[in-house]
Amino acid sequence: MKVKFVGAGPGDPELLTLKGHRALSEADIVIYAGSLVNPELLKFCKPVCKTYNSAFMNLEEIIAICEEGVRQNLLVVRLHTGDFSIFGSLREQIEALNKLDIAYELIPGVSSFLGAAAALEIEYTVPEISQSLIITRMEGRTPVPSLESIESFAAHQTSMAIFLSSGMVDDVTKQLIRGGYPSETPAAMVYKATWPEQKIIRGTLATLDGLAKEAMITKTALIIVGNCLGYEFNPSKLYDKDFVHEFRG
Structure with a gap:
């Protein structure tokens, strides 16, 4: 056994x-x-x-x-x-x-960051907008390596899924802005993604903390940040009729 x-x-x-x-x-x-x-x-x-x-x-x-x-x-x-x-x-x-x-x-199982993306109806990797996803957490009782701080990751301004940090939204958003994200960057929180009591709030880095307090979300939620949440997108080359590859000449 x-x-x-x-x-x-x-x-x-x-x-x-x-x-x-x-x-x-x-x-x-x-x-x-x-x-x-x-x-x-x-x-x-x-x-x-x-x-x-x-x-x-x-x-x-x-x-x-x-x-x-x-x-x-x-x-x-x-x-x-x-x-x-x-x-x-x-x-x-x-x-x-x-x-x-x-x-x-x-x-293996389906991670909550995938459930959150489905709830938000987004794709983390949008051609020419964001081609990377950073999965991380805010430093709390468990330390984070100095090279992996929220603030240092923010310099990339790519899609980010932040775990275990929904009780520290104010600190998270301040560090992200300090690190390089514009304050108007789209941001969201998904509480209990895919559960019956799922709750979604959407805003920007400037407004997210206030929205979280208003919704009384302090735990069991993911913070999602980046232009993947915005309205701008570019179609992929994969299904472009003029894009040739080994399966479609």
Whole structure:
């Protein structure tokens, strides 16, 4: 047996992958991120499946349950919000399992930054407007490397998805403007992307903090910044009738 890490997706249970659904439906033990994972996903589990809310657990407790389950030849699923490769605390868990010689499998999920883009009806990469996406977070209780500060990234003025920072909107927007974005740069916040209670606010870097306060959004939201949110766009070459490539001469 092994531990299966499953990305739960951004919230909508139908955005769980088929492979993730199969793992949940077969699991004997599920350890889920209760503060973020939609509890509706647990309905995919067997009635006899044991569930543990990791919001009340530390790393040692999580690993102990994983170890006990695997030693008893039970299938353990570690259910993470979104995709565990982005701010998922994955590395520390798999390193602990490596030390115990416990096998694991990683089943990726749909990240919330993708759910937010769908909610906003945008494309992060717009030809000649923005061809890159920066995924980052504001420094808080966990430090950020000095070369990766919000302010330093702002010099690129490209599309940006900012996690774990919805309680610090004023600081975020000030750093972005100080770093190089014009104050009128389009900005948005998506609260609980793809959940039934999803909420979207749109504005600019100059107005976003006030809009967030008015909407009382202080957590569980993504900040999206850049001209990808604007009305200007250029069509891609891919479907241009005059653009020749190997499949269309």
